[in-house]
Amino acid sequence: MTETPRRSVKSRLAAPAALVGAVAIFGLVAFSSGPASADTTTTTTGPTPTPYGVGSSGNGAAGTTGSTVPGAQPGTVQQTPTAISAVPSPAAAAKANAPANETGIYYTELPSSFIAPGQALFAANCSSCHGAEANGKAGVAPNLQGLGAGTVDFWVSTGRMPLANTSVQAARKPPRFNRIQTLEIAAWVQSLTPGQGTKVPVVHTAGADLENGNTLFTLNCAACHTISGAGDALAEGAYAPGLHLASPTQVVEAIRSGPGNMPRFAPGNITNTEARDIAAYVTGVLQHPNNSGGVGLGGIGPVGEGFVGLLLGVGILMLFCFWIGDRS
Template identity: 40%
Template sequence: MARESKRRSNGRRSPWAAAALIGIGLLITGGVYAGASAAMAATAEPSASSTLTVEDGKLLFQANCATCHGLSLEGTPNGPSLFGVGELSVEFQLATGRMPLQMQGPQAPQKAPQFTEDQIEAIAAYVQSTSPGPTYPDPEVLDGEGDIARGAELFRINCAMCHNVAAAGGALTEGKYAPALHTTSPLHMYAAMVTGPQNMPVFSDMNLSLEDKRDIISALIFLQQEESAGGFTLGSLGPVSEGLFIWIFGIGALIAITVWITAKSN
């Protein structure tokens, strides 16, 4: 009887063995399924149903924009009419996060966009279908291959009084400001010139031709990509930051040398 009970105890399985086998099986099954799903997703062509339609844009507009701009784009006391603004203006305002407006102020600040790119394009397409306006330019206008020197001259004449000659932005009246353009995309540079958001004037083709706009965009792209030839930019804010630098470090160095000479003589 003793031998029989010992043999049974030696052949008994651990109570965790079944759980371990189930866990291993689930891991293997999940890994195979995940790999197969990824392979199918990589080889499958994008479905047309994944692209939002104008009707989807209408629903998004009614849910997020109509409170201020009206169900039919007619405007309300809280927001202007969108008749004729076009899809270019809508894309600019939504993609830069200026709209939807979080709170009233001197001007709408740029922030992270609330909508995805597909949603923005759908809302813009709905506005364009309801009340057409300025639309996207030819890719050539945004390619950065224009005349950089001519574009820089045009920028100094038409834009530098607000945006600074180095496109660093600047203060305006009543708490408003012209934003820096160091990270602005070529499309949004063009959109700002054509649609005139907030304090920006509208530059029609009578003011600046398409070639002029292309040259200005090319000059700004050059500023974004090239390092300053003059060394430290000090924020590109002109004599204010330069004078402060000279006052602190230049005069500070002279005072330090004077104190050192005086201490030496004593």
């Protein structure tokens, strides 16, 4: 009707508009996929902390032996070449198996002192389904004999075992056991069938060929795990898990043992060097993506982008229309 009430409506609208803007910016930040690497030129893998490595296990024994246990930080391994405990020294193993070490991966034999405590842990936590001799129970749990320590280490260290529920696929969760306990269980299962199955790898990602890892990941892994490693749903309730928590050891163990629906890649398909390159690419580039150009929007591609474009882009502009236009 007159000027005064219209103007007051506009000034009243300013506060909600500012609020919506603040919420929008907050949402934009919340969409972020994680730490963004600011440097566009150096995406080499330094020693990357493994989420479930020894350092984070909180076990006292792990503190003393941690640096020599497979799956620990590769940088730490190199800094302390002399072994303190019963765990075999990687440096000694490297001397014994020099050509293998050039690949960045060698497979360790777990000490025999691990077997007895491993059997106790297995009997208490695993045998109710897998049986006292780890030979499985028909229709309940698979036979573990012959799968090797690396397979067991993968399932237990990623928290998939012990199983949370009997859904289609075991879900990743915080592990029940610390690094030493996990390897003890693995050592006992390995001792049932010596020399068979996948051994526990020790992976040095420093000096890996990221370009090669990129190529191999795109060729072999992206079809399920997606090109950004975010993972996605597969048929019949199965899914390719996201790789953002995987450690280099777990990546190599998965490649070698083929957990669940994943194919198993033998050294004839993917050599040790190539497996190391893939592990370095996953833990170095995919877990720390170069998110130049702003927040990463979850790495799920145009779905997130469409929401932002429509809700923030068109939405904010519509609010401006509403602000400067007449509303009667």
